[in-house]
Amino acid sequence: MAPLSSAQILSGLERILGPQGVLTGEAGDLEPYLTDQRRLYHGRALAVARPRSVAEVTELLAFCNAQHISVVPQGGNTGYCGGATPDESGRQILVSLSRLNRIRQVDPLNYSLVAEAGCVLARIQRAADEALRFFPLSLGSEGTCQLGGNLSTNAGGIHVLRYGMMRDLVLGLEVALADGRLLSSLGTLRKDNTGYDVKSLFLGAEGTLGIITAASLKLFPKLRAFATAFSAVAEPGAAVALLARVREASGDRVSSFELIPRIAVDLTTRHIPGVRDPLDARHPWYVLCELTSSRAADPLEDLLEQSLAGALEEKLVLDAAVARNERDRAAFWKLRETIPEAQRLDGGSLKHDICVPVAAIADFIERGARWVADNVPEGRLVAYGHVGDGNLHFNLNQAPGADRAAFLGREGPVKRAIHDLVADFGGSFSAEHGIGRLKVEELERYAAPVELDLMRALKHALDPNGILNPGKVLRPA
Ligand code: FAD
Ligand code: MLT
Ligand code: ZN
Numbered sequence: 001m002a003p004l005s006s007a008q009i010l011s012g013l014e015r016i017l018g019p020q021g022v023l024t025g026e027a028g029d030l031e032p033y034l035t036d037q038r039r040l041y042h043g044r045a046l047a048v049a050r051p052r053s054v055a056e057v058t059e060l061l062a063f064c065n066a067q068h069i070s071v072v073p074q075g076g077n078t079g080y081c082g083g084a085t086p087d088e089s090g091r092q093i094l095v096s097l098s099r100l101n102r103i104r105q106v107d108p109l110n111y112s113l114v115a116e117a118g119c120v121l122a123r124i125q126r127a128a129d130e131a132l133r134f135f136p137l138s139l140g141s142e143g144t145c146q147l148g149g150n151l152s153t154n155a156g157g158i159h160v161l162r163y164g165m166m167r168d169l170v171l172g173l174e175v176a177l178a179d180g181r182l183l184s185s186l187g188t189l190r191k192d193n194t195g196y197d198v199k200s201l202f203l204g205a206e207g208t209l210g211i212i213t214a215a216s217l218k219l220f221p222k223l224r225a226f227a228t229a230f231s232a233v234a235e236p237g238a239a240v241a242l243l244a245r246v247r248e249a250s251g252d253r254v255s256s257f258e259l260i261p262r263i264a265v266d267l268t269t270r271h272i273p274g275v276r277d278p279l280d281a282r283h284p285w286y287v288l289c290e291l292t293s294s295r296a297a298d299p300l301e302d303l304l305e306q307s308l309a310g311a312l313e314e315k316l317v318l319d320a321a322v323a324r325n326e327r328d329r330a331a332f333w334k335l336r337e338t339i340p341e342a343q344r345l346d347g348g349s350l351k352h353d354i355c356v357p358v359a360a361i362a363d364f365i366e367r368g369a370r371w372v373a374d375n376v377p378e379g380r381l382v383a384y385g386h387v388g389d390g391n392l393h394f395n396l397n398q399a400p401g402a403d404r405a406a407f408l409g410r411e412g413p414v415k416r417a418i419h420d421l422v423a424d425f426g427g428s429f430s431a432e433h434g435i436g437r438l439k440v441e442e443l444e445r446y447a448a449p450v451e452l453d454l455m456r457a458l459k460h461a462l463d464p465n466g467i468l469n470p471g472k473v474l475r476p477a
Helices: 006-017 054-067 121-130 147-153 198-202 236-249 262-271 300-313 326-337 339-346 358-375 404-408 411-424 440-446 449-462
Strands: 047-049 071-074 093-096 103-107 112-116 170-176 182-185 211-218 225-233 254-261 285-293 319-322 353-355 379-384 391-398
Touching: 006 047, 006 054, 054 071, 054 093, 054 170, 054 211, 071 147, 071 211, 103 121, 112 121, 121 147, 147 211, 170 198, 182 198, 225 236, 225 300, 225 326, 236 254, 236 285, 236 300, 236 358, 254 262, 254 326, 254 379, 262 285, 262 326, 262 339, 262 379, 285 300, 285 326, 300 319, 326 339, 339 379, 339 391, 353 411, 358 379, 358 391, 358 411, 391 404, 411 440
Parallel strands: 047 093, 071 093
Antiparallel strands: 103 112, 112 211, 170 182, 170 211, 225 285, 225 319, 254 285, 353 391, 379 391
16 A cells, blocks of 8 residues: 555545644644653654544544554643654654543532543633532643643642542543544443453553543542641651651641752742742751641641641751641742742753652652762752652752753763662652653663563554554554
8 A cells, every 4th residue: 555645644634624623834833732841852743633523533543544644642732751742754643632622521429520631630620629529630730731641641740649640530531542443431430340441551651552532530529628838847757757647647638748848949939930938947858738628627727737836846847837828828839839940940950750669758869869969060959749659850950050961961871870779769760750752761671571561562452553652652663
């Protein structure tokens, strides 16, 4: 079979999606789709396909599969590993799910919500809230990232400690397969032990096994009581001890527990308008801890203050500010959520999204920080993150006066040393951001051979022509 010409491919796409559903480079309208969030990659695409219905997605895939044309799914394009960026060939079709964005059902009695892949996460949170329910996935990018991207990266964020990752929040899935068939598994059952859990394969698959078109999600009771504190600690070990204590004392009502180093307070107060240090004196480390409950009358503030008072007495905590109103709470969270942006504004950064057992975090930070101090004079450690679930963003930023290119040129050896250290701790080199294109070699290095074999077998079984996001997660066969 002779390959189709570009013109024939474009007319095939227009037949399926209509003229509004296909963008080509002519008007310069592809640009926003071709570069990843971190500007690590810049690709090309023959066209951007913008399906409006599930039928359009399945028809598009049947056409591309028959013609051996590669497709790259894209949601909000906020991913950190280049997974949604096409390669440089100019032959791939980028499939933007943005127009597939209906909320199909909110069922407060069943505590479930069904939404299409192109729904922006914040909209799903709002729809749940309007039904007096709560959808817990929450990330700094929630105003832009989309459900399909969240499912495909198995996103984490600030509530994993209590509610789990995206995978844990899914009841059912609807997926367009490479050959154009539709896996319709959108049930809202809590229990269903009927054979293999096929849908779970697509969660965290980063668009390499199918295109997710919709999902049914778990909802929880709407949160009506909050207690939030910004506390200073001398070192990360104290933060971990504080977490254990507050979990116990509060009846396990801790929903977020974020570690923040002094340098992140300096970066956010310097670069982000309106961010202020909540405490008077400078301290080496901080914890942003939040307790939540669906019962408005729950005395969370008392519980938190009692825990902090005991911890202050024992010098586990050095100082603390408790949010007295929603404005204080928003200010604490703004400081935390804008760390990535402040890092970006400050210069080049090398990011490591790692996870180690919670109990090992202090030891890991100590050894990692020592290695950075001894080996990377042109970088400064900015280690922060979701310490309540063992996930640290063990990032390095370019030191003042350092040459950006020289600093970024250290990426390979720095990554190797940090990820090897993570492996020593039995940890993960990608806790919540995925593999994409950026970490394919890391996966080959650290995954067990049997696991890689199984991944390749699944890829071949579900996408024998290798049209789905080739080169992401796994090297093309
Ligand atoms: P995209 O970037 O568009 O795509 C990501 C991957 O999913 C790609 O491989 C793409 O091909 C695939 N994909 C997208 N849609 C589909 C679909 N419908 N079917 C199949 N495959 C698809 N991540 C966290 O986990 N935790 C955080 O705390 C966090 N904080 C962040 C803060 C900021 C400021 C930013 C910019 C990013 C943050 N991220 C975080 C990373 C990112 O937002 C998440 O990975 C998010 O889930 C990506 O969603 P997206 O819609 O932008 O996906
Ligand atoms: C975060 O938790 O802020 C992000 O996952 C990390 C980042 O943006 O680098
Ligand atoms: Zn994170």
